[in-house]
Amino acid sequence: xxxxxxxxxxxxxxxxxxxxxxxxxxxxxxxxxxxxxxxxxxxxxxxxxxxxxxxxxxxxxxxxxxxxxxxxxxxxxxxxxxxxxxxxxxxxxxxxxxxxxxxxxxxxxxxxxxxxxxxxxxxxxxxxxxxxxxxxxxxxxxxxxxxxxxxxxxxxxxxxxxxxxxxxxxxxxxxxxxxxxxxxxxxxxxxxxxxxxxxxxxxxxxxxxxxxxxxxxxxxxxxxxxxxxxxxxxxxxxxxxxxxxxxxxxxxxxxxxxxxxxxxxxxxxxxx
Numbered sequence: 001x002x003x004x005x006x007x008x009x010x011x012x013x014x015x016x017x018x019x020x021x022x023x024x025x026x027x028x029x030x031x032x033x034x035x036x037x038x039x040x041x042x043x044x045x046x047x048x049x050x051x052x053x054x055x056x057x058x059x060x061x062x063x064x065x066x067x068x069x070x071x072x073x074x075x076x077x078x079x080x081x082x083x084x085x086x087x088x089x090x091x092x093x094x095x096x097x098x099x100x101x102x103x104x105x106x107x108x109x110x111x112x113x114x115x116x117x118x119x120x121x122x123x124x125x126x127x128x129x130x131x132x133x134x135x136x137x138x139x140x141x142x143x144x145x146x147x148x149x150x151x152x153x154x155x156x157x158x159x160x161x162x163x164x165x166x167x168x169x170x171x172x173x174x175x176x177x178x179x180x181x182x183x184x185x186x187x188x189x190x191x192x193x194x195x196x197x198x199x200x201x202x203x204x205x206x207x208x209x210x211x212x213x214x215x216x217x218x219x220x221x222x223x224x225x226x227x228x229x230x231x232x233x234x235x236x237x238x239x240x241x242x243x244x245x246x247x248x249x250x251x252x253x254x255x256x257x258x259x260x261x262x263x264x265x266x267x268x269x270x271x272x
Contacts, residue, residue: 002067002098003077004091006084006110010189010213012043014111022108024048026077030055030067032090036081050077060090064097071103083113088132088158113187114156117215120194121154121182124220128154134167141167142241145174149234150255152220159214165206171218172199173241176234180219186212226256228266235267245271 005022008014023029023046031037034052041048055063055078070076078085078094084107085091098105114130131148134157135141148155159167164183171181177200185193191212195205199218226234231252238248245267253260 001075001104001106002071002094003075003106003108004085004095005077005079005108006112007040007079007082009082009111009113009116009187010192012040014188015044016108016110018108019110020044020046022077023050025075026050027074028053028070029077029079030063030094031078032056032080032085037079040079055090055094057090060093064094067094068097068101068103071098083111084109087112087114087130111188113158113184113213113215116187117182117184117217118154118156120184120187121217122196123154123180123182123217125154127152127220128156130156133158133160134163134170136163138166138170139242142170142174145170146238146241146243146251149174149251150221152222154220155218157216157218159216161210161212161214164210164214164216165203167216168199168203168206170241171216172203173237175199175218175221182217183210184215184217185210187215221255226258228258228262231256231258231263232266232270235263236270239267239271 003022005019023041023044026048028051029037030053032055034054037052067076078091080089080091086095095105118125118128129151135144171179177198179199181197181199181202183195183202195202234252235248238251239245246264249260249264249267253263
């Protein structure tokens with residue numbers, strides 16, 4: 001069968017007994033980075049030296065068939081560099097191929113940056129959505145955030161330290177400067193840090209530079225009625241971020257209930 005195994009996201013002490021036993025027994029490991037897996041084996045004191053097969057974003061489509069065929073005869077342990085395979089990491093294509101071929105897939109659960117960040121964020125955890133990495137290009141990133149403007153669930157994003165300040169600024173524009181955000185940095189590691197505040201406050205914090213692996217947890221939109229003046233402000237913010245006035249008015253109308261035509265006319269009057 002295919003065995004998906006979660007690995008530590010920073011602290012090796014989070015490795016489960018099941019993970020260590022699976023590593024000790026494995027004959028084949030499909031790994032996102034075989035060098036990282038070798039360091040994991042050494043760090044956990046595992047003497048076993050299984051066959052390591054690289055499985056990453058660039059070769060998963062080609063490797064899936066080979067690994068499914070191997071899994072018909074023996075267990076294939078699947079690892080990403082940290083956390084759960086398939087979650088913003090390789091593995092989804094392999095699992096889909098295995099399911100289509102009738103090959104069993106099981107899981108060894110464990111550390112998750114998504115759940116760890118959500119748990120410590122101080123934001124609602126009863127309903128949430130994981131959005132993965134925001135787009136790198138500014139225009140695409142702003143468009144992705146505009147599409148989430150009406151989202152009421154807590155949102156979890158991965159982000160690069162080199163782009164976090166720009167992403168927080170775009171979050172402030174798309175969701176409002178007062179939207180609550182938690183930036184979770186280096187979770188489970190020596191320099192773990194959780195910084196909480198409004199989007200505007202965290203833009204100022206991030207402008208000095210941020211290092212390490214990051215997870216952003218963002219409060220969902222309040223269910224309270226947005227006033228018409230605030231809705232007009234949202235339209236103007238979307239226009240300033242690159243949206244056409246007509247499109248911005250329609251988008252804000254969809255999640256506030258205010259007339260798209262009235263929003264358009266009010267925003268046009270302010271612009272003029």
